[in-house]
Amino acid sequence: MANEWPLWEIFIRGQHGLNHRHVGSLHAPDAEMAINNARDVYTRRKEGVSIWVARSTEITASTPSDKGPMFDPAEDKIYRHPTFYNIPDEVGNM
Amino acid sequence: MYAQNVSTGTQGVRDADELSPEEAAFQARIDGNIKIEPKDWMPAAYRKTLIRQIGQHAHSEIVGQLPEGNWVTRAPTLERKAILLAKVQDEAGHGLYLYCAAETLGISRDELMNKLHSGEMKYSSIFNYPTLTWADMGAVGWLVDGAAIMNQVPLQRTSFGPYARAMVRICKEESFHQRQGYSIMMSMVSGTPAQKEMAQDALNRFWYPALMMFGPSDKDSVHSDQSMAWKIKMNTNDELRQRFVNETVPQAHYLGLTIPDDDLVWNEETGNYDFSQPDWEEFKAVLKGNGPCNRERLGARIKAWEGGEWFRDGLAAYAEKAAKRRVAA
Numbered sequence: 001m002a003n004e005w006p007l008w009e010i011f012i013r014g015q016h017g018l019n020h021r022h023v024g025s026l027h028a029p030d031a032e033m034a035i036n037n038a039r040d041v042y043t044r045r046k047e048g049v050s051i052w053v054a055r056s057t058e059i060t061a062s063t064p065s066d067k068g069p070m071f072d073p074a075e076d077k078i079y080r081h082p083t084f085y086n087i088p089d090e091v092g093n094m
Numbered sequence: 095m096y097a098q099n100v101s102t103g104t105q106g107v108r109d110a111d112e113l114s115p116e117e118a119a120f121q122a123r124i125d126g127n128i129k130i131e132p133k134d135w136m137p138a139a140y141r142k143t144l145i146r147q148i149g150q151h152a153h154s155e156i157v158g159q160l161p162e163g164n165w166v167t168r169a170p171t172l173e174r175k176a177i178l179l180a181k182v183q184d185e186a187g188h189g190l191y192l193y194c195a196a197e198t199l200g201i202s203r204d205e206l207m208n209k210l211h212s213g214e215m216k217y218s219s220i221f222n223y224p225t226l227t228w229a230d231m232g233a234v235g236w237l238v239d240g241a242a243i244m245n246q247v248p249l250q251r252t253s254f255g256p257y258a259r260a261m262v263r264i265c266k267e268e269s270f271h272q273r274q275g276y277s278i279m280m281s282m283v284s285g286t287p288a289q290k291e292m293a294q295d296a297l298n299r300f301w302y303p304a305l306m307m308f309g310p311s312d313k314d315s316v317h318s319d320q321s322m323a324w325k326i327k328m329n330t331n332d333e334l335r336q337r338f339v340n341e342t343v344p345q346a347h348y349l350g351l352t353i354p355d356d357d358l359v360w361n362e363e364t365g366n367y368d369f370s371q372p373d374w375e376e377f378k379a380v381l382k383g384n385g386p387c388n389r390e391r392l393g394a395r396i397k398a399w400e401g402g403e404w405f406r407d408g409l410a411a412y413a414e415k416a417a418k419r420r421v422a423a
């Protein structure tokens with residue numbers, strides 16, 4: 001139908017100072033109402049201290065078929081992890 | 095359950111060698127417990143079935159507000175009123191989480207609404223029964239939300255990502271619903287003889303409709319196999335119904351209430367309660383639209399939708415104007 005409110009993606013920062021996290025979406029006529037509605041839909045039990053809303057149409061996502069070329073190159077770079085290196089016990093905690 | 099008798103549009107489950115390479119890869123992901131996400135390839139029948147199932151589930155949450163909303167203004171204390179209001183508001187939230195999950199499959203919110211209002215999509219049979227006394231608020235929370243939990247907890251592991259994530263949110267909130275219902279029942283049975291009688295009467299009326307929530311018996315449930323292969327159904331109807339009876343009977347005994355079933359008996363051998371089946375003819379009639387409250391429920395939904403149209407349009411018009419003004423400025 002022509003008059004359907006647009007869809008918004010909702011991001012919420014929890015109590016403990018972590019990043020805003022995507023929690024879901026909802027319909028609202030504008031950003032202000034999206035925030036008001038997000039408060040009622042996603043934070044009824046103090047799940048957050050801050051809300052971001054973004055129009056769903058404004059989000060660009062990577063395509064699932066690109067999953068291989070996008071993420072596989074990181075697979076064989078195990079030297080990016082600290083556990084790759086053997087440090088003798090005598091050196092102490094590092 | 096909240097989604098009963100969902101058709102998959104398929105004839106049984108096909109063997110692995112009958113699947114196309116795409117279908118086989120899809121099934122392998124499901125078998126490996128890898129979540130399917132909205133942009134991933136999926137068989138058309140999987141998409142269609144999920145829209146039906148999640149849509150029906152969402153409609154149940156929304157229509158399910160009506161029998162309880164009926165008692166908000168008549169709750170016996172201010173505290174009970176606030177609790178019931180919070181519970182009903184949660185159900186609205188559940189509906190919204192689920193509608194959004196369904197929309198990721200390519201159906202719009204308005205389409206879903208229209209399909210509910212035209213009767214093309216169903217909601218759970220349970221909400222077509224009336225809530226006649228305050229004790230019914232106890233029975234609904236205890237039994238109806240209790241049955242819903244039985245079904246929703248395993249669905250947190252369902253194969254479709256957005257559905258599974260909605261279920262995780264919902265399950266976090268359901269326990270409060272069941273406990274507030276049981277707490278009403280505890281108050282009623284420790285009240286006057288008339289109040290205890292009300293509690294028993296509510297159990298009598300809601301017991302079999304609650305058993306029907308799990309859907310027809312496995313032998314009559316033609317779409318179960320495909321849905322289970324796709325992991326959009328995690329347990330059979332009879333399994334969940336049995337689990338529900340096993341958990342609920344001791345809770346009724348604690349209240350000093352009697353389950354309205356003369357054949358209910360603990361079976362030492364199977365480790366289950368044997369119990370009577372609900373009247374499946376009644377179930378079919380309710381699904382067809384001939385339950386005690388079908389017309390009233392659907393009427394209330396349509397009235398709210400049509401009566402709210404000017405308001406939705408007004409807000410949309412305001413948003414459009416404000417956006418234009420921002421561009422001009």
Ligand SMILES: [Fe+2]
Pocket residue numbers: 155184185188242264
């Ligand atoms: Fe719910």
Ligand SMILES: [Fe+2]
Pocket residue numbers: 185239242268271
């Ligand atoms: Fe609930």
